[in-house]
Amino acid sequence: MQRLLGAGPRHWEAVGAARRSGRAGLRLRLLAEAGRRKAALLWQPVNGGGAPPTGSDAPEGGSGGKGGCALGWRRGKHVAAAAQAGLDAPGLLPMVETFCARAMRVAEADLVQQLRSARPAKEKRQWVQGILETIQRCSHVLEVSIPVKRDSGHWEVIEGWRAQHSQHLLPCKGGVRFSESISIDDVKALAALMTYKCAVVDVPFGGAMAGVKIDPKKYSEGELEKITRQFTVEMAKKGFIGPGTDVAAPDINTGEKEMSWIADTYSRTLGYKDINAHACVTGKPISQGGIHGRVSATGRGLLHGIENYINNTLYMNLVGLSPGFPGKTFALQGFGNTGLHTMRYLHRHGACCVCVGEVDGAIYNSSGIHPKELQDYKMEHGTIVGFPKAEPYEGSVLEVPCDILIPAAIEKQLTKENAHRVQAKVRSAKNALPCRRARINGSCPRYRGAEFGPPYINDPV
Ligand SMILES: NC(=O)C1=CN([C@@H]2O[C@H](COP(=O)(O)OP(=O)(O)OC[C@H]3O[C@@H](n4cnc5c(N)ncnc54)[C@H](OP(=O)(O)O)[C@@H]3O)[C@@H](O)[C@H]2O)C=CC1
Ligand SMILES: O=C(O)CCC(=O)C(=O)O
Known part of the structure; x- marks a missing residue:
C-alpha cells in the first residue's frame, strides 16, 4: 500500500523495472502501472490531497500529461449516453471502463517514456496504445x-x-x-x-x-x-x-x-x-x-486495508481524527460473510460498531453492537431486524454519523445523491466500485471525508 502512495499522498510513484522481458513483461508492467495510477486517482484524499501530476480532468482527447495523450479514451461517453437515455447512472461496466480509460490516459505518456526500446517514438507509442486497448477489453x-x-x-x-x-x-x-x-x-x-x-x-x-x-x-x-x-x-x-x-x-x-x-x-x-x-x-x-482463514479472509483484508490509514498520523490528521482503532465508531452495510468478519476484526481491535444495515432493515446502538451476539441472532432468525440489543434504524446506514463507513454489500452504493451526506471520515469498501463519480449533470459528488481504501487493496485472492 505504501508503495502505491509512495512517500505520502502527494507522491506519485514511477513504476519499477519490468520483472520480465519481452511483450509479456511489458504488458504486465503496463497493467500494474495502469492499476496503480487508477488506484492513485481513486485514492486522492478529498480534503487536502494532491492531484495527479498529469491532467486527469482534461477533456476527452485533451492533454494526458507529459507529451499529451494521443488516444481519445472514451471518458464521458458512457455518462453522456446514460443521461441521454434518461438513466440516472451508467451501468457498472461503463463505469469501470470510464475509470480505466481515465487511468490509462494519465499513464500513457509515462509508459511510452519508460519503454526501453530502440524503436522510434511513434512505434513505441503505438505499442503502448495497443496494449492499453487490449487491457481495457474483456478477453x-x-x-x-x-x-x-x-x-x-x-x-x-x-x-x-x-x-x-x-x-x-x-x-x-x-x-x-x-x-x-x-x-x-x-x-x-x-x-x-x-x-x-x-x-x-x-x-x-x-x-x-x-x-x-x-x-x-x-x-x-x-x-x-x-x-x-x-x-x-x-x-x-x-x-x-x-x-x-x-x-x-x-x-x-x-x-x-x-x-x-x-x-x-x-x-x-x-x-x-x-x-x-x-x-x-x-x-x-x-x-x-x-x-484455514479463507472464510474470514475478506474481512481480514478490510481490516488491514483500514489499518494502513487509521494507524497513520498524517492521514488521520487530514481528516481530523486521532490514529488507532480504539474509540472509533463504524457503520456497516451488509452483514454477510464480508460484513460479519470485518465487524469481528474491527471490534477485536477496539472499534465500536454503531449501525448495521441490510436489505430488510437497519439497527443502531450508540454504545455498540457485539458481532457474536448479532451473528447468533441472525443465524437463529435469518435477519438482523429485531435484534434486541439495538434500536431499529430508519435512515440510511451509509449516512450514519460515525468515523468509519464500510459498505460490504453490493456495488454502486455511494452516488451523487448520497455522497455528500456521508458523515464517516474514513470509508473502506469491500463491494467492488462502491462509489461512482456521477457526472451526468456535470457535478462530481465530493464526499466530505477521505476516500481511503479502494476495494482491490482490501481483497484477498
Ligand atoms: N465472500 C468473499 O470472499 C468476497 C466478497 N467480496 C465482496 O464483498 C461484498 C459482500 O459479499 P459477501 O459478504 O461475500 O456476500 P454475502 O452474500 O455473504 O453477504 C451480502 C450481504 O449483504 C446484504 N445486502 C445485499 N444487498 C444489500 C443492500 N442493498 N443493502 C444492504 N445490504 C445488502 C445481504 O443481505 P441479504 O442476505 O438479505 O440479501 C447479505 O447479508 C460483495 O460486494 C462481494 O463482491 C469480495 C471478495 C471476496
Ligand atoms: O477470491 C476470489 O477469487 C474472488 C474475490 C472476489 O470475488 C472479489 O474480489 O470481488
Whole structure:
C-alpha cells in the first residue's frame, strides 16, 4: 500500500523495472502501472490531497500529461449516453471502463517514456496504445443457459456467465455470484476489476468473474446444487474452470457449500485425472482441501486495508481524527460473510460498531453492537431486524454519523445523491466500485471525508 502512495499522498510513484522481458513483461508492467495510477486517482484524499501530476480532468482527447495523450479514451461517453437515455447512472461496466480509460490516459505518456526500446517514438507509442486497448477489453466471456427441473416439476432455463477479463497471467481468478440482478455486463466489469486488483497488489492472476442469474432464496438446496453443478460442467467444457486456468471463489450468495459442489463436479468430470482438481476453487471447506482463514479472509483484508490509514498520523490528521482503532465508531452495510468478519476484526481491535444495515432493515446502538451476539441472532432468525440489543434504524446506514463507513454489500452504493451526506471520515469498501463519480449533470459528488481504501487493496485472492 505504501508503495502505491509512495512517500505520502502527494507522491506519485514511477513504476519499477519490468520483472520480465519481452511483450509479456511489458504488458504486465503496463497493467500494474495502469492499476496503480487508477488506484492513485481513486485514492486522492478529498480534503487536502494532491492531484495527479498529469491532467486527469482534461477533456476527452485533451492533454494526458507529459507529451499529451494521443488516444481519445472514451471518458464521458458512457455518462453522456446514460443521461441521454434518461438513466440516472451508467451501468457498472461503463463505469469501470470510464475509470480505466481515465487511468490509462494519465499513464500513457509515462509508459511510452519508460519503454526501453530502440524503436522510434511513434512505434513505441503505438505499442503502448495497443496494449492499453487490449487491457481495457474483456478477453473471453462464456454465456450459458442451464435448464433445470424445479421441485415442482416445471422446467426453468437459468442464465449464467463466466468472464475472463485477462489471461496475461494464469490462472484467472474471481468469484461466483448468485443474484437476480446480475447481467453479462456486470460480470465483465467485475472480472476487469479482479484483473486490476490482482495487478495492483502484484499477485500473478488474471481477472475473472461468474454470475448466475437467480435469487437463491427462491430455490431449494437440491435445486441450487443442480444449478451449481450444471453451471460447473458448462464452464469446464469450455475451459472456464480448472486449477491452472481459471479458479473460482465465493462471492455474494455463494460460500463453502457452493465451492464444494463446484470442486466435486469438476473433479468427477474434466478433472478426474488431475490430483489437484480441487484447486479449481478457493473458499472450499477444509475437509475438501480448503485452507484455514479463507472464510474470514475478506474481512481480514478490510481490516488491514483500514489499518494502513487509521494507524497513520498524517492521514488521520487530514481528516481530523486521532490514529488507532480504539474509540472509533463504524457503520456497516451488509452483514454477510464480508460484513460479519470485518465487524469481528474491527471490534477485536477496539472499534465500536454503531449501525448495521441490510436489505430488510437497519439497527443502531450508540454504545455498540457485539458481532457474536448479532451473528447468533441472525443465524437463529435469518435477519438482523429485531435484534434486541439495538434500536431499529430508519435512515440510511451509509449516512450514519460515525468515523468509519464500510459498505460490504453490493456495488454502486455511494452516488451523487448520497455522497455528500456521508458523515464517516474514513470509508473502506469491500463491494467492488462502491462509489461512482456521477457526472451526468456535470457535478462530481465530493464526499466530505477521505476516500481511503479502494476495494482491490482490501481483497484477498
Ligand atoms: N465472500 C468473499 O470472499 C468476497 C466478497 N467480496 C465482496 O464483498 C461484498 C459482500 O459479499 P459477501 O459478504 O461475500 O456476500 P454475502 O452474500 O455473504 O453477504 C451480502 C450481504 O449483504 C446484504 N445486502 C445485499 N444487498 C444489500 C443492500 N442493498 N443493502 C444492504 N445490504 C445488502 C445481504 O443481505 P441479504 O442476505 O438479505 O440479501 C447479505 O447479508 C460483495 O460486494 C462481494 O463482491 C469480495 C471478495 C471476496
Ligand atoms: O477470491 C476470489 O477469487 C474472488 C474475490 C472476489 O470475488 C472479489 O474480489 O470481488
